[in-house]
Amino acid sequence: MTASPALPRIDYFAFGGTIASVRGNDDGAVPTLTAQDIADSVDGLDQVAEVRAHQLLLTPSPEITIADLVRLRNAIADSVADGAVGAVVTQGTDSIEETAFVMDLLWSGEEPIVYTGAMRNPSLPGADGPANLLSAVQVAASAQAVGTGVTVCLGDEIHAARYVHKSHTSSPSTFVSPGLGPIGWVSEGRPVVPLRPSSRSGVDVPDDVAVSPVALIRLGLDDDGRILGTLADLGYHGVVIEAFGGGHVPVAALPAVAELAAAMPVVLASRTGSGEVLTQTYRFAGSEIELLELGLIRAGALDGLKARLLLMLCLAAGQDTDAIAETFAAVSSTSGPIRA
Template identity: 50%
Template sequence: MKPVIDVISLGGTIAMKDKSGSAGVVPTLSGDDLVQAVPQLAEIAVIGTHSPCNVPSAHLTFEDIFNVASKIRMLAQEGSAGFVITQGTDTIEETAYALDLLLSLEVPVVVTGAMRNPTKQGADGPANILAAVQVAVEPAAKSLGSLVVFNDEIHSAQFVRKTHTSNPSTFRSDPLGPIGWLAEDEVRIHLEPKSRPVLGSSEFDNDVRVAIIKLGLGDDGRLIDAAVTAGYSGLVIEGLGGGHASVSAADALERACAKIPVVLASRTGAGEVLTSTYGFVGSEIDLLSKGLISAGRLDGCRARVLLTLLLCSKETSVENIADAFLSHGTQ
């Protein structure tokens, strides 16, 4: 008996075509359209399709992802053996990581998309959907958390990042690399991500807003003050190097920490935020002593996702947030 795999289509490049009145391609194709373009899927599984929205991934919201997580839980209870989410690539790493934090299921959850829309020669959407479904029916993928399957590579949501604006091999998982791949339609999984705490099924809170600010040379800190004044619930700072800031930005961050949770990540996108190396004003030692919370190895985008979900679950104390970032960012 073939397993049931549910494909949840959210739009994105994989679903885009030319449309009258538009200067470029826009989301047009439904989940049914995407599945019908890959007839081999019928040989692998019974495919269910769902199209809760059809938007570019830049338009997706946290509320959309909470709704997708709820839909997945419901379908899992009804007997679905796995899930494939198709969407635009711009926010895949954030969507996959949010689902990784929200879901604790013994079924695969795979996110995929395309870099070349269906009007292009060599469009990669059909191949990526086929590979994603092949991973979704693979028993070894059941306990790996959310996955991103792209270009015949299998990536953990905990590490994957988009690294190129247009190349089909855009997704990388530094420093580990992909946890597996597909070869001649066979799924090979050679690494298992370390188990991670799951935040569970907290409801989306529309009042929760987290800003992300990247620091630069001579930063005067005014954007930090403005974010607090604007009423943001939390703030993620992408600091210089190992987690550093100018003197003015450090002063602004100290003011911000007195009012909202502030998480310190690195703008480099690789490595961990340092904790005990540099001692100048605006160094990681100085900023952490002012009350900033270390993101550990999490980049700014993942830190923002984690902080948002924590605040939605009413984990608002600095101590609880710091403990969560310790679990997810350094362990």
Template identity: 50%
Template sequence: MGRQAGHVSSVEVIALGGTIAMTARGDAGARPELEGAQLTGMLPDVGDRLRLRASTFRKLPGAQLGWSDLRELRGRIDELFASGVDGVVVTQGTDTIEETAFALDLLGATEQPVVVTGAMRHPGLLGADGPANLMDAIDVATSKRSRGAGVLVVMNGEVHAARFVSKRHTTRPSAFESPTCGPVGWVIEGRVRLPVKVRGCWSVELTPDAEVPPVALVTALMGDDGRTVRALPDLGYAGAVIAGFGVGHVPVTMLDALTWLAERIPVVLASRTGAGEGGRRTYGFAGSERDLLSRGLITAGALDPLKARVLLAVALGAGLSLDAIGDAFEQLSG
């Protein structure tokens, strides 16, 4: 259902820090110092078309955000929706947007839009992209097209689904892409276009005392003998994601270690290419995807290694079985 005639949308911008909120003092480098209200103060006047509020939740670089921040943030978002807010925009550092946005998607499901954005250039640089990204994100958060679309990431005029977006460049404003399926929409002149909606939404509620356990990410390399893999249980990891070659291959020298590991903790097989869906039955040689899945590994489906790690951690925190974890990866592959 659309909004009632005459309804004025309300949006809360929650600032977490990151490049979008950074200032540079002399030669000391940029640091996150701006408040949420300062970020919205850089925007054009929205007039009477919406009620815009801003708050400061953290002042951290994206690289410093962790599970405790995200769980508290998800709780804050749900409180805002319960109070009648129509949409929420989160501003944060781009270093971890592809992980944090997906985590927010998994930790709660609401019809109201949650939109994450940031900046590749801080406000003191020429061509700073933060204000434009923030205005686009607010437009997406107020659009009825965004309802039920899951958490969205808005950067450089494009709208991405949280589960597929990836940061693909260190500095360009166009750094964010969804290499497996492309963006789900765009924003132009304040108009929001969302011709694509991802299927298979999935979320889980963690109990207040549940911990999100550590999950390792190991990239398969030419000639890898698996010694890193064997060390994971003793290091306290509760699960592991293996980023294999191509559709999910590893050197034969890793097989014994991976078989041993899968008997002890859940192991998910993804592709280090970062795009496309993993195979299941195309190849049959030792170390192929077919061989690895027969040894107890779980396919990541269409999720890249970073997203697979986030999902496995949340699933383990919720106490899901191996079968249920496999079902989650299948559902989120679309």
């Protein structure tokens, strides 16, 4: 008799979140289930891969920190060195678009890292966590996912971490990638990844990362930007401004923007949620040309949430303003996909 081929090893790291939450007697759901509890509840998981479960945290996802993600990166690196061919991470969906993006910047390996979670907790009818975990393991164990960096897989859709966005508070189909769509999907247990990153770029930060506070400010109609003048005194080391359209601010906010740009790195992002910050289309007071001439750093296609995290990592890596601008340009220009 021919021996069955050994299953690939996937290491599963859990942070808590809805996928791990159950309701009490008369109260709301809280993270309670461990990684092993969740893995044991998924029918067919042991037929896809040898899954080794690791519990890193048991918490709602807004509590996850960059230091936690550096610890996760190191744990995955140790697992890969020990024979794992990929990793799956579960957590609350509230911050997956941010944590997966940070991990994509921190992870330089070819081995895939797949984030997933649940929109319906195990106490509810139609809980989606088990199916999402099974799909994520199928993706992480697939040769098609090698070299794709970090992805997010829910509802059998595979999204690139650099583009994915949570678009709805409660819908199971909440995750979208504006302007791109998913890079792949899972059909009958078979991952398909027809779009892949053309290249990848990240930030090298030390294990004992010291994170500097970075503010995220969205400007609105008739906004004079007075809040910007308070940020230095509050201890912020950098700022991301979510501006109108292609990168525009009200004239009344210009003095505060200019003063801030002279004091710390200021990144210019768009509040629209898709498309790139312009570079040379408009020259009026408050336009992108004038703001870039003031020294603001262009976020490219990154939204404000992700631009803030990239700036935090740049500061943690000790980069000056010129180096930060180079990093933003590199990340923005290498995050585009190509067809395989």
